[in-house]
Amino acid sequence: MGRLVVVSNRVPVPDKKGTAPAGGLAVALQSALEARGGLWLGWSGQSCGEDAIGPLKTLKDGNIDYALTDLTEKDVEEYYHGFANRVLWPICHYRLDLAEYGRREMAGYFRVNRFFASRLLPLIEEDDLIWIHDYHLIPLAAELRRQGVKNRIGFFLHIPWPAPDVFLTMPVHEELLTSLTAYDVIGFQTVHDRENFADCLARQGLSRRLGESRFSVGERTFTAKPYPIGIETEAFAALARRAGETTLHRRMLQSLDGKSLIIGVDRLDYSKGLTQRIDAFETFLTRHPDNQRQVTLLQITPKSRSEVPEYEAMQRAVAEQAGRVNGALGTVDWVPIRYVNRSLRRPALAGLYRMAKLALVTPLRDGMNLVAKEYIAAQNEEDPGVLLLSRFAGAAAELKEAVLVNPYDVEGTADAMARSLAMPVEERRERWKGLMATLRKNDVFVWCDGFLTDLAGATLPRIRAAS
């Protein structure tokens, strides 16, 4: 297998504090790439004036060579805040109401993809396998093909692919679909996402389906298949076991003073269902008042994409809502919700997961959700906690033994919280065993190997510029 070249918008360059990168893509890819080695190209996170774009910043950390590019302020505005996060993100998460189309942003998105192609081009060697990630970079392979690249190129979408009736509302849907056909392998989180994609192709009459995972467009054939992403199961479990010895762990236990910990960990994003979750928690406390003063919800929610107006509005709304519940139900010595807007280091997070009797993973829509998987891996097998999981997270397709809920059903979710906290230890062990077996069978290395094996085996692309 040739050298692996990964491209993604966000690159979790190691920082000295060891702060956990927010978002599943960064977490999973870093584990996969560390094990295999390779080159990782992406955005530096910095923006500058039009004339100030310098050469790539390169650095090496262990097995990974990083190459980072700055973008101009206009690029970041149009491509990242504009099209990626105000059109593609809401559309893929079924929020047509939040999508803000603008010709300028669409043009900026395609322009920045061309720019990424030009930065990558001089680095590519003949046998490299190129693996492009997520919705920011859908047209990148088509750009590379236009510039003569013949390597095998794969794409993995970390977020959901919506049903055709949603996807086709997007003015540039045709260009996006066509540009995807320049890849050799397209990976999705679930069968459902792949089928939605296949339905979009069929609706547009763009391709022929040759088999379950094989499609053809003109002379090109490509694979489109589900590869559910995993975590470093054993390493995360070990991290959680060791966390009991840390000062943070002791301080946290002390501050709980015998109360049961419920945990939620999510980027501050409207797809995560935070408002519905806090409503459900409040309903749980009022419908099952025996739990008042007996439980504490620790909601860890690092701020995200704050320059995007919908996110800015949400920051205020969730903070107010948590404050209101605490004001209404709290007492002088009990705060129902501890609301924290920062990311924690991974060892600290692992320890908190292990301490928590219940995890609330209740997104309204989610590609996979690795918090669900990390929570399971962190549990103590003798006395494991319970995972309450939204049916609309990709993880629900695999984690059948979780307590599955509909996050839009606030009262149903509230009752599921009560049932989960009261669940006998035998049932908790039984469910956990099944969940852990799934995580062991399909960890991040299986995900990565599965995708790359298919990519390496893909028929070499015909030399034809993708239109």
Ligand code: G6P
């Ligand atoms: C999700 C996306 C990733 C993204 C992450 C954090 O997990 O799938 O592509 O990196 O969110 O969002 P950000 O906008 O900060 O990169």
